[in-house]
Each structure stands twice: as C-alpha cells, then as structure tokens.
Amino acid sequence: VEKLTEAYDLNKNFLDSLISRGNVYVDYGNEKGFKNAQRDYEHVLLKNSNNIDAHINLGYLYQMTGRFKLAWEQFTNAIQIQPSKLFI
Numbered sequence: 001v002e003k004l005t006e007a008y009d010l011n012k013n014f015l016d017s018l019i020s021r022g023n024v025y026v027d028y029g030n031e032k033g034f035k036n037a038q039r040d041y042e043h044v045l046l047k048n049s050n051n052i053d054a055h056i057n058l059g060y061l062y063q064m065t066g067r068f069k070l071a072w073e074q075f076t077n078a079i080q081i082q083p084s085k086l087f088i
Contacts, residue, residue: 001025015044019053026061037061052078 004021007014022040025033038061044054059074 015047015051015054018044019051019057022057022061026057026064034061034065050081052082055081 001021001024004017004024007017008021011017018040022037022044025037025040027033038058041054041058041061044051045058048054055074055078059071059078062068062071062074
C-alpha cells in the first residue's frame with residue numbers, strides 16, 4: 001500500500017496505482033479495507049469515468065459486500081464502455 005501510494009503521489013495521472021492499491025485493500029478482507037478500496041476505485045472514476053478496470057473492480061467489491069444492485073450498475077457501465085471485454 002505504501003509503495004502504491006508513493007507511485008500515485010509521484011504521478012497523479014497513474015490511476016493504475018490507485019486501482020492496485022484498492023485491490024490490496026480488498027485483500028485485507030475487512031470493512032476498513034473495503035471502504036478504502038471503494039474510495040480508491042471511486043477516485044479513479046472521478047478522474048476518468050470510462051476506466052473499465054475501476055468499474056469492474058468496484059462491481060466485484062459491491063458484489064462481495066452484498067450490494068448486488070450497485071454491482072450490477074458497475075458491470076453494466078463497464079459493458080457499455082467496452083462491450084467486448086470478457087468477464088471471467
């Protein structure tokens with residue numbers, strides 16, 4: 001988390017660092033980690049609303065935490081942005 005934060009601080013356009021940091025937070029498997037991950041994914045989407053990885057990861061996070069309608073919305077957004085993207 002520290003190194004990904006440093007990477008983002010060095011280049012605020014390096015949104016993959018926030019997505020990766022969000023993924024690490026999800027791996028923590030606790031409520032605080034989930035909140036931090038959501039914050040990171042949403043921050044990416046504020047900077048680039050067409051970032052498909054942020055939509056997909058936020059959708060998975062919502063799914064993991066039982067927020068299925070919100071997950072559906074994120075997956076729908078991702079499909080609309082890139083219909084050919086395969087979801088595995």
